[in-house]
Amino acid sequence: ETGVTQSPTHLIKTRGQQVTLRCSSQSGHNTVSWYQQALGQGPQFIFQYYREEENGRGNFPPRFSGLQFPNYSSELNVNALELDDSALYLCASSSSYEQYFGPGTRLTVT
Amino acid sequence: QKEVEQDPGPLSVPEGAIVSLNCTYSNSAFQYFMWYRQYSRKGPELLMYTYSSGNKEDGRFTAQVDKSSKYISLFIRDSQPSDSATYLCAMRRTPQGGSEKLVFGKGMKLTVNP
Numbered sequence: 001e002t003g004v005t006q007s008p009t010h011l012i013k014t015r016g017q018q019v020t021l022r023c024s025s026q027s028g029h030n031t032v033s034w035y036q037q038a039l040g041q042g043p044q045f046i047f048q049y050y051r052e053e054e055n056g057r058g059n060f061p062p063r064f065s066g067l068q069f070p071n072y073s074s075e076l077n078v079n080a081l082e083l084d085d086s087a088l089y090l091c092a093s094s095s096s097y098e099q100y101f102g103p104g105t106r107l108t109v110t
Numbered sequence: 111q112k113e114v115e116q117d118p119g120p121l122s123v124p125e126g127a128i129v130s131l132n133c134t135y136s137n138s139a140f141q142y143f144m145w146y147r148q149y150s151r152k153g154p155e156l157l158m159y160t161y162s163s164g165n166k167e168d169g170r171f172t173a174q175v176d177k178s179s180k181y182i183s184l185f186i187r188d189s190q191p192s193d194s195a196t197y198l199c200a201m202r203r204t205p206q207g208g209s210e211k212l213v214f215g216k217g218m219k220l221t222v223n224p
Contacts, residue, residue, distance in 0.1 A: 004153075006153075031210065033210070033211065033212075035212075040118070040216070040217075041216055041217070042114075042116070042198050042200075042214030042215050042216045042217050043154070043198075043212070043214050044214075045211040045212065045213070048210065048211060056210075056211055058211065090153050090154070092212075094210065098144075098156060098159055099156070099210070099212060100156065101146075101153035101154045101155070101156075102153050103152055103153045104151075104152070104153045106151070
């Protein structure tokens with residue numbers, strides 16, 4: 001059974017640019033959640049996808065958007081990047097109550 | 111007031127010490143409680159998962175939940191240098207057609223010195 005994988009590992013972008021982060025969920029898991037973890041903070045919930053539909057959203061602006069594909073993999077898109085978007089972006093997949101996290105994508109906005 | 115409060119530390123202990131990590135929460139709707147361990151530059155790894163008040167033990171780790179006080183704890187016995195990491199408490203509400211989002215504490219950075 002493979003775990004949650006994310007790509008890329010690291011990314012550097014300029015303010016105002018757009019970025020797409022990718023996540024492959026653990027085998028058999030149909031729910032994917034995305035979290036933002038700023039330095040020294042706990043992860044903050046961005047949104048969740050269940051069977052290709054958004055299934056809940058945290059306090060993030062609309063420039064944060066996502067997709068889930070039929071194979072349950074997922075993308076997080078962020079438009080008009082701001083300096084405060086610099087963080088570790090975590091994807092978690094779950095089939096019931098437990099969420100399993102990937103290694104994250106570290107995004108730096110300059 | 112934040113929904114979940116966790117002392118961010120850092121905490122430094124000698125090898126073999128008993129470590130106590132704690133979180134408090136304000137929302138009585140939280141029903142599921144988790145502890146995650148996060149090594150530097152890695153994603154969080156699920157350590158313990160509890161539903162009801164009481165204790166749950168797994169090897170050197172014991173998770174304790176006191177819903178009446180809105181207080182959860184993680185105890186680590188015989189701590190090892192490999193336990194050095196950031197420990198995050200997390201909790202979630204019973205899903206009722208909504209998302210299963212986790213609400214995290216800030217995380218406590220633990221260093222176990224040989």
